[in-house]
Amino acid sequence: MIMLRRWFFTGLVVLVPVVITIYVVIGLFNFADSILGKYINRYIFLYFGYKIPGLGIIFSVLIIVLVGIISSFLRWRIFKRLELLILKFPLVGRIYAPTKEIVRFLFSPSKPSFKRVVLVEFPKEGIYSLAFITGKSSKINQKTGKKMISIFIPSSPSPLTGFTYFISEDKLIYLDISVEEAVKIIVSGGMLSSSENFSQK
Numbered sequence: 001m002i003m004l005r006r007w008f009f010t011g012l013v014v015l016v017p018v019v020i021t022i023y024v025v026i027g028l029f030n031f032a033d034s035i036l037g038k039y040i041n042r043y044i045f046l047y048f049g050y051k052i053p054g055l056g057i058i059f060s061v062l063i064i065v066l067v068g069i070i071s072s073f074l075r076w077r078i079f080k081r082l083e084l085l086i087l088k089f090p091l092v093g094r095i096y097a098p099t100k101e102i103v104r105f106l107f108s109p110s111k112p113s114f115k116r117v118v119l120v121e122f123p124k125e126g127i128y129s130l131a132f133i134t135g136k137s138s139k140i141n142q143k144t145g146k147k148m149i150s151i152f153i154p155s156s157p158s159p160l161t162g163f164t165y166f167i168s169e170d171k172l173i174y175l176d177i178s179v180e181e182a183v184k185i186i187v188s189g190g191m192l193s194s195s196e197n198f199s200q201k
Contacts, residue, residue: 029054032056032060033053033054033055033057034056035056035060036055036056036059036060037053037054037055037056037057037059040055040056040059041056083096114132114133114134114152114179115132115133115134115135116132116174117130117131117132117174117177117178117179117182118130118131118132118133118151118173118175119172119175120151120153120165120167120171120172122153122163128173129153130153130154130175130182130185131154131165131172132151132152132154132179132182133149133150133151134150134152134164135149135150136148136149137150137166140166146168147168147169147170148167148168148169149166149167149169149172150164150165150166151165151166151167151172152164153165155186156187156189157187157188157189158187159183159187
């Protein structure tokens with residue numbers, strides 16, 4: 001009976017993530033395809049008698065590439081004017097601005113990357129949080145007279161939200177783990193951490 005229970009939970013651990021992943025991927029595919037696909041396939045079915053799955057996604061990708069080409073050649077002039085117009089509307093601007101920053105963070109090829117994983121005492125002394133080094137600021141160093149490092153402390157389970165702080169470098173504890181490993185620890189609420197993950201520099 002104990003072995004049967006162990007096999008059952010092992011099967012759950014293996015199958016549930018696979019099933020959920022497939023379900024989400026299929027749902028995203030159907031959602032993305034329905035944006036343009038249902039209109040295009042309506043005419044294809046009317047004239048040819050069949051539908052082409054995924055056609056909406058293909059046209060969406062082509063439109064995205066076309067917009068990228070146009071904006072690159074025009075150096076964003078038209079889109080900057082459109083953006084300024086959007087930001088004039090209070091509610092729309094509040095939605096557009098943070099959404100743009102998230103999309104830029106996720107997809108921009110020139111986005112700044114997290115450089116190192118560190119431990120910092122946060123939210124109070126004696127309690128440590130994982131953080132990512134994001135850069136340095138010479139102006140802040142001049143004003144404070146200290147070697148300050150900008151860090152991002154993500155919240156769990158979403159590593160995209162959190163707090164940005166400037167902290168003296170001697171307050172940081174460098175960890176010998178990759179950014180990817182740290183993200184796994186944050187997303188899992190610490191359940192994927194192990195003793196070897198936290199070897200100090």
